[in-house]
Amino acid sequence: MRRTEQRPEPADFPQAGPVEPSGLLDLLGVAAVLLEADGRIDMWSPQAEELFGYTRGEAVGQYAAPLLLHPEHQDAAITLFAEVMATGRGWAGAFPVRHKDGSTRMVEFRNMRLTDNQGDHYALGLATDRTTLRQVERNLALSTRLVTQAPIGLAVLDADLRYLAINPALAAMHGVPEDEHLGRGFRDILPGTPFLGAETVMRQVLISGLPVVDQQVVGRTAADPDHDHAWAASFYRLEDHHGSVLGLATVVVDVTDRYRAAVKADQAQQRLRLIAKGSARIGTTLEVERTARELADVVVPDLADMVAVDLLDSVLQTGRGDVGEGPALFRALAVKTAYPTDATEAIVPPGSLTTYHADHPAAHCIRTGRPQLITHLERRDIPRIATDPDAARLLAKAGVHTDMAVPLIARGQVIGVMGLARARNPLPFDEDDLTLACELASSAALSIDNAVLHQHIRSAAETLQRSLLPQLTPHHPGLEVAARYLPAQAFSEVGGDWYDVIPLDGGRTVLTVGDVMGSGIPAATTMGRLRTATSTLADLDLDPARILTHLDKITHGLDPYIATCVYVVYDPDHRRIQVASAGHLPPVLVRAGKPPELLDLPTGTPLGVGGVPFETTTLDLQPGDHLVLYTDGLVETRHDPIDERLADLLRLLAPPYSSVEETCDRLLRQLRDPAGHDDVALLVARALPLDGGGDHLAGGATGS
Incomplete structure (x- = not known):
């Protein structure tokens, strides 16, 4: 026979020893009364004393009916008693009982016949207060319904x-x-x-x-x-x-509904925090690659386990999202994963060019301008999101199970795609995730588009700027010259800094450095016009102060631009310089055997202010001496006092001296702010003798 499975039963019966009593009988206060065959009370329990009010001495030996019942109920009770004693059948019911104190109360009875070993019959009566019993019954019924319903x-x-x-x-x-x-x-x-x-x-x-x-x-x-x-x-x-x-x-x-509502509310809060985080962290600069990395940093790991940001190469090259014929060509800008994984090798690395097959989510986004959500990726579906079979194998091994691609749209034009995937995170992407990704992508796309536009404008301005600067020859009569121009970093616009070295009759040379207040193509154009004017005025062989006066009038006509400028004429025959400044930082004069010094010149007002005369200062410049002209981009920063920065400039120009080329490189390397918020124009000139022994004399003067 097949043994039926038996469930373990609760341990209601101990192996040995008494069991603690229940409190139910104590609650009911059940009284016990033993009657002889003729109806007299033979035994009387303490509970009977409490229920009926009579003590044992008052009750034992008395007939029960006259003692406990009203006269009108005695005959019925005696009849029932006789029937129990005659038949042995028990009886249960309720009778109004007369309490010793004279009150009447309903008492529930259970009567049964008992027979001793002599064959004599007795009646056992169990009684309890009917009101208490009914209350217990009601409570029990209520509890039963409460539990079951x-x-x-x-x-x-x-x-x-x-x-x-x-x-x-x-x-x-x-x-x-x-x-x-x-x-x-x-x-x-x-x-x-x-x-x-x-x-x-x-x-x-x-x-x-x-x-x-x-x-x-x-x-x-x-x-x-x-x-x-x-x-x-x-x-x-x-x-x-x-x-x-x-x-x-x-x-x-x-509380599942409440729990799910709380989870959704928490997710909504997380999404709001992520959007706020994106607003604060995406687009902090005008660098395309950095903006893409900022987008990746925001979405990983809070939204996705891995992300790739790609831009149409045509946008980078021309500023337009024109894909032309055939598959779109993408430039990978940023890749990030929440943890080290081989799946990184399946993603096109930043800086690389790639195309995607027609069924790839990125290609779908470019064609339609709409995002694509793949909630559940089966293993057979992985090739759809991969660039090739090897990439598909790596993504499958990493456990990628959900994917979405979101177009980067700026000014109504699709400029790129952001691809997101999850592997360790077990939850699939849902519509809320897609909405959040689109929100972040939209904000980032506008920042990227602005960065691309800035990059093109900046490139044009820098090209214009460099085309307007002179092509210097290193040697002029009695001078060795080196110059540098560095535009602002990618997130800042090109300014209007310039330098020039202009030969004059009699072997003299003009050295000038200037800075147009402004940036971009307009500043570069203004710079070109001022440089052309400076070169034209220089041919008139005027005093430096008069040159600046004429430039001031010209600049005033170029409103709203103003500019600073320092203009120097070097005469090698007399070994002297004439200098005038229009609101520009003072040049540095480095004399052999003496510490470098800032020239104490009348500063003058910037060009374009008008109405303020300029002054010319004449100084000696002996063979071996250096003159350093520069714009404020070399020494000014947003955090350091200008006096400290000028002191650093003088310290770097102290002996031992280097060649003018090396001096330019050292100053730019050690002084320029890494952030590069402004352009730098730098011109370093060293006086040489005119007798042909310049190298020997210069070497002795500079200690080289």
């Missing part, structure tokens, strides 16, 4: 956490029938890992006696094994009237 889960477990009772609501939550709970342990019914914490709390309640209310438990049961549910569980210890631990009661409320 309540929409919340209720259960009683013993001290070993085995189910003694469970209501239908909790059985339905567990997905296990009520009868299959009884005798089985809590972890037998709910084996999942999320319920380990609940078991620990239940055992603590059994030990401490302190109840736990609204312990949240999130997990899956047999009722719905594919989705998480949430419950608020309360536990309290059960004790009898002696304080002995009977077990544990649990009250469970399904």
Whole structure:
């Protein structure tokens, strides 16, 4: 025969020793009275004294009917008593009983015949107050209905956490029938890992006696094994009237809707925080690649496990998203993963050019301008998001299971694509994730487009700027000259800094450096016009102050631009210079054997202000001496005092001296702000003798 499976039963019967009594009989106060065959009271319990009011001495030996009943009820009671004694059949019912104090109360009776070993008959009467009994019955009925019909889960477990009772609501939550709970342990019914914490709390309640209310438990049961549910569980210890631990009661409320609403609200808050984070961190500069990296930094790991940002190469080259015939050509700008993974090798590295097959999500975005969401990627679908079979193998190995591609759209034009994927994160992308990605991509696309536009404008301005600067020869009569021009960094616009070296009659040379206040193509154009004017005026062989006066008038006509300028004429025959400044930083004079010094010149006002005369200063410049002209981009920063920066300039020009070329390189390398917010024009000239022995004399003067 097949053995039927037996569930363990609760341990209601101990192996040995007495069991603690229940308190129910004490609550009912059941009285016991023993009557002889003739109706006289033979025994009288203490509970009878309490119920009827008569002491044992007052009751024993008395006839029960006259003592306890009103006259009108005595005949009926005697008849019922006689029937019980004659037939042996028990009787149950209620009679109004006269209490010793004269009051009347309804008493519930159970009467039965007893026979001793002599064959004599007695009547045993058990009685309790009917009002108390009815209250207990009502409470019991109410409790039974409450337990069976309540929409919340209720259960009683013993001290070993085995189910003694469970209501239908909790059985339905567990997905296990009520009868299959009884005798089985809590972890037998709910084996999942999320319920380990609940078991620990239940055992603590059994030990401490302190109840736990609204312990949240999130997990899956047999009722719905594919989705998480949430419950608020309360536990309290059960004790009898002696304080002995009977077990544990649990009250469970399904709060899944509230839990899911809270999760959605939290996700919404996270999305808002991510959008705010994107607004603060994306587009901090006008660099295309950096903006793409900022976008990648925002979405990983908060939104995706891996991301790639690609831009149409035509946008970088021409500023237009014109893909032409055939597959679109992309330039990879940024790649980021939330953790080290071989999948990185499946993603096109930054700086590389690539095309995607027609079914690739990126190609789909370029064709349609719409995002593409792939919620679940089966292994056979991986080639769809990969560039080639090797990449597909790496992505599959990494566990990529969901993907989306979002177009980068700026001013109504698709300029690139952002691709996102998840591998370790088990949740698939959903519509909310797609909306968030589109929001971030939209903001980033505008910043990238602005950066591209700035890059093209800046490139044009820099090209114009460099085309307007002179092509210097290193040697002029009595001078060795070196010059440098460095535009501002990519996130700043090219300014209007310039330098020039102009030969004059009699072997003299003009050295000039200037700075137009402004940036971009207009500043570069203004710079070109001023440089041309300076070169033309120089041929007139005028005093430097008069040259600046004429330039001031010209600049005033170029409103709203103003400029600073320092103008120097070197005469090698007389070994002197004439200098005039229009609001420019002072040149540095480096004399052999003396510390470098800033020339103390009348500063003058910038060109274009008008109405203020300029002054010319005459100084000696001997062979071996150096003169350094520069614009403010060399020494000014946003954080350092200008006096400290000028002191650094003088320190770098102290002996031992280098060639003018090396001096230019050293000053730019050690002084220029790494951020490069402004252009730099630098001109270094060293005086040489005119007798042909310049190299020997210069070497001795400079210590080279």
